[in-house]
Amino acid sequence: xxxxxxxxxxxxxxxxxxxAIIAAGLSLMVGVVRFINLAHGDMAVLGAMVTITLTEVxxxxxxxxxMIMLPAMALMGWVMHAxxxxxxxxxxxxxxxxxxxxxxxxxxxxxxxxxxxxxxSLGASIGELSWxxxxxxxxxxxxxxxxxxxxTAVVVIGxxxxxxxxxxxxxxxxxxxxxxxxAEMCGVSSRQAHRAAAAIAVTLxxxxxxxxxxxxxxxxxxxxxxxxxxxxxxVIGGIGSxxxxxxxxxxxxxxxxxxxxxxxxxxxxxGHLVFVSVLIWRLSRDWARDHGGWRASLxxxxxxxxxxxxxxxxxxDRAPSSKGAA
Amino acid sequence: xxxxxxxxxxxxxxxxxxAVRDVSFALRAGEVLCVIGANGAGKxxxxxxxxxxxxxxxxxxxxxGVDVTAQPAFARVRSGIAMxxxxxxxxxxxxxxxxxxxxxxxxxxxDWTLARVLQAxxxxxxxxxxxxxxxxxxxxxxxxxxxxxxxxxxxxxxxxVSLGLSPAAVEGxxxxxxxxxxxxxxxxxxxxxxxxxxxGFADQVLCMAEGQTELQGMPGHLSREQITDAYFGIHDKxxxxx
Ligand SMILES: Nc1ncnc2c1ncn2[C@@H]1O[C@H](COP(=O)(O)OP(=O)(O)OP(=O)(O)O)[C@@H](O)[C@H]1O
Ligand SMILES: [Mg+2]
Numbered sequence: 128x129x130x131x132x133x134x135x136x137x138x139x140x141x142x143x144x145x146x147a148i149i150a151a152g153l154s155l156m157v158g159v160v161r162f163i164n165l166a167h168g169d170m171a172v173l174g175a176m177v178t179i180t181l182t183e184v185x186x187x188x189x190x191x192x193x194m195i196m197l198p199a200m201a202l203m204g205w206v207m208h209a210x211x212x213x214x215x216x217x218x219x220x221x222x223x224x225x226x227x228x229x230x231x232x233x234x235x236x237x238x239x240x241x242x243x244x245x246x247x248s249l250g251a252s253i254g255e256l257s258w259x260x261x262x263x264x265x266x267x268x269x270x271x272x273x274x275x276x277x278x279t280a281v282v283v284i285g286x287x288x289x290x291x292x293x294x295x296x297x298x299x300x301x302x303x304x305x306x307x308x309x310a311e312m313c314g315v316s317s318r319q320a321h322r323a324a325a326a327i328a329v330t331l332x333x334x335x336x337x338x339x340x341x342x343x344x345x346x347x348x349x350x351x352x353x354x355x356x357x358x359x360x361x362v363i364g365g366i367g368s369x370x371x372x373x374x375x376x377x378x379x380x381x382x383x384x385x386x387x388x389x390x391x392x393x394x395x396x397x398g399h400l401v402f403v404s405v406l407i408w409r410l411s412r413d414w415a416r417d418h419g420g421w422r423a424s425l426x427x428x429x430x431x432x433x434x435x436x437x438x439x440x441x442x443x444d445r446a447p448s449s450k451g452a453a
Numbered sequence: 454x455x456x457x458x459x460x461x462x463x464x465x466x467x468x469x470x471x472a473v474r475d476v477s478f479a480l481r482a483g484e485v486l487c488v489i490g491a492n493g494a495g496k497x498x499x500x501x502x503x504x505x506x507x508x509x510x511x512x513x514x515x516x517x518g519v520d521v522t523a524q525p526a527f528a529r530v531r532s533g534i535a536m537x538x539x540x541x542x543x544x545x546x547x548x549x550x551x552x553x554x555x556x557x558x559x560x561x562x563x564d565w566t567l568a569r570v571l572q573a574x575x576x577x578x579x580x581x582x583x584x585x586x587x588x589x590x591x592x593x594x595x596x597x598x599x600x601x602x603x604x605x606x607x608x609x610x611x612x613x614v615s616l617g618l619s620p621a622a623v624e625g626x627x628x629x630x631x632x633x634x635x636x637x638x639x640x641x642x643x644x645x646x647x648x649x650x651x652x653g654f655a656d657q658v659l660c661m662a663e664g665q666t667e668l669q670g671m672p673g674h675l676s677r678e679q680i681t682d683a684y685f686g687i688h689d690k691x692x693x694x695x
Contacts, residue, residue, distance in 0.1 A: 295558045302544050302555050308506050309542035314530035314559030314604055 131388060134267055139384030141270075143360075143377030144277030145338050149353055150360035150372040151284055152331030158367030159304040159324045162212055162223055166231035167332050168354030169238075172347065174200050174333025175249070175340035176238055182252045189252050193337055197330050204329025208322045231350060238347035246344035253341055276338045280373065283334070287327070288369050300324055304367075359402040362409075378405075455517065457482045457640045458503075458534075458608050463512035465498050465664075472498040473509070474664040478657070482607070483637030487655035488644045489684060495664040496644045497539045500612045503642065504536040505529040516608065530560055535606035539613050539644075541597040545586030549577060549596050552585050553603050560604025570599040573629045591622035598626065602633075608640045609633070615647055623647075627654065648680065662686035 153167050164170075174196055181192035207230075215226040250257040253272075261269045291297035302310040303320035310317055339345055339353065356379065364375025379398050386397020418424040458480045465473040472495045480486055488496050501507035503514055505526035513522045521529055535556075543552050553567055571578050574595040580588065585596060594614070601609055614630075615623040627650065633639050634654075645651040651658060652672040660668040660683040668675065668683035 298547070298551055298555050299559065301547060301551075305544045305546060306542055308526070309538070309544065310555070311506065311526035312504060312530065312536055312538060312542070313556040313600065314527050314561075315555065316525070316527045 130266060132385070133265070135384040135388050136381055137267060137269065138273065139381035140377045141273035141277045141380070142384065143373070143375075143380035144273070144280030145335060145342070146356050146360040146376030146379050147280045147373040148276075148283060148331055148338065148376075149335035149357040150364070150376055151287065151369060152328035152335075153354075153357045154361045154364075154367060154369065154372050155287075155324055155331070156328045157361065159300055160208075160212075160216075160321045162216060162321075162325075163227070164212070164325075164328070165224065165227040165354060166234055166350070167328070167357060168352065169231045169234040169350030170200070170204075170329050171332040171336030171339065171353050172345050172350045173234055173238060173336065175336035175345045176242055176247070176347070177333075178337050179247050179249055179252075179340060180242070182249065189249065193334075196337075197333060200333035201326040201330040205322045205326040207329070208325035209318075212325060213318065213321065231354075235347050235350060242347060244346060244348075246346050247340065248344045249337065249340040250343070257341065272341060276342070279334075279338075280376070283331070284369055284373055287331075291369075296320075296323060356398070359398060363402060363405045455482070456480070457484070457517060458642075459513075459515040460503065461513045461515070463499065463502055463509050463514065465495070465502050465507055465509045467498070472664050473502065473661075475512070476659075476661070476664075476666050477512075478659055478669065480608075480640045480642070480657070482640055483634070484656045485634055485641045485643065485654060486657045486659060487651035488642060488659045488661060489646070489648060489651050489680075490661035490667075491684065491686070493663075494661040496661055497612055498664075499661070500536060500539075500610050500642065500644060503608075504534060504538070504610055506536075506538075527559070530604050530606070533561060533605075533607035534610065535560065535601040535604040535608070536610035537594075537597040537601040537612065539616075541593045543585035543588070543593055543596055543600070546584055548582050549585055549588070550581040552596060552600055553581075556600045556603040561606075563605030565602045565605050567603070570602055573602075573632065574599050576625070590617045591619065591625070594618060594622070594626060595629075598629070606639065608642070611641065611643045614643055614645055615650065623650070630654070648684070652680070660684055 149167070149171055153164070156162050156164050177196045177199070178189070178192045181187045181195060182189050185192070187195070211226060211230070212223065215223045256272050256275070259271045261271065263269055291301055299310065299315045300320045300323060302313065302315055303317045307317040310320065335353070336345070339349070360372055360375040360379050362375070363378050364371030364373070378401065382401040383394045383398040387394035389397070415421045415424040418427060456479050461477050463473055463476045464471065476499060478486060488499065490496050498507060502509045505524060505528070509522065513520055515521065516532055516534060519532070521532055521534070524532065544555070550567070553570060557567060571581070576592060577595055577599060580592060585593070588596060598611065614626060618626065630641070634641065643651070643654065645654070655672055658668070658670065658672055658675065658680070659666060660680060662683065663686065667686060668679060
């Protein structure tokens, strides 16, 4: 039993690496560009499909396929932002949602047209990596591929963090995220910064897609589920925080694998439940902060509840603020 | 000497409201224009239009004979127009050094370096690694002016130089600005609420009321009454014979 839990914790934590990579791209778009790309998961699948095709049809070694595919996807992200997202953003809050839902549907159907609906995988192309593992003391099994994915996630997120902190482009992207107009006053083209962020986001999605296809199978319609996982990791980790996406991804992965111990169907459900709990906790924490801390806000709720139950006696609407510091 | 900045019949709107109406002026290299006027007169809108963050509906802006009216703000910075905006607009979660670096990296090349800005605004020296959001009002103003200078502008726009600053801080900022003025290379447009300051510092003054130019000229040639009348938008009979 204990071994099972340990095994699940370890596997879930490593799975978090995959979630972190796909979530980092989404988080970057939300935090910097203030744009929600609902086709993010479909772009991950597209990255996987292109890599599989290059490898299986073109006979290109897997690593080379990935090296060719990633810059191509970056370019696609850049062009997509310049031609589509940027215009959509000018049309209010609804248009970006509609445009990216439409884009997602177009990508799914396009991939279906090109590659059919069969499940595909990179597992066969990476040889023993797909099943090789280390046996730790106590009989714990540690898959080499999950470890590779997790290490990649840490390296990629660390590199992205350094890029944002230490480079000219990174500073320009952060300045644009904080105040696009003030960034322009410093000579930064906010459009270029947004396009660069979109290119990075799509590249991250595509990389995650490759890992998805290495770990298991993908179909042209796998994208939306991945989008949801990415969203959950972003929300759990805190929007706009890169380190947070790594933690969010691991929390999601661990919840899923622990849920899987309870019942086979429990895996996804546990992930969603943790996501919803974190969301509710965040919202009520913010509400409490706006009402003078937990104690004061609970006092307000208690007073309101009592008033409703007793049907009347007017009570002070605000708890004494001196008690409310939390 | 060649005219550096020309603003011609500039008109700006916020929706239906015309915030700037038919404003014109011309400045040579190194000249200082102070813009004065009551709250809501249109000073900030005028500055934003010159900086490129507000699209005018009419008129033109030319820098060294080149029409820049259609250029977006970031391109104008690269052409040589930089602004320290109303409200300072620093990047609050970035350090003072990063705020300054961004301007240095994306602006023009020139004499202004990080070291020189820290020399001109010594109060920033101990603060370079502090997030800009934690600065006091005076420190913020120094950082915002320093940031604009680091783009190496030929035209420097300063909105609300002394707003919210202690007399000592105002004095400090003006000492630094006086050094820049001495060099006579950087043209400045300064919005200043303090009339005495404005008249003391400027080569030209422009007084706005309700978006229009009420009075324009060299401080030495204008009387105090003329200026206060214009400031409060008091029209009198001589207005027609300008
Ligand atoms: N973003 C905006 N949207 C709508 N109206 C605006 C906006 N900004 C300014 N205005 C209006 O335009 C007019 C000019 O405003 P502006 O900010 O240029 O004045 P100002 O001279 O800078 O005033 P202050 O001295 O208070 O800074 C005002 O009537 C103001 O209400
Ligand atoms: Mg103003």
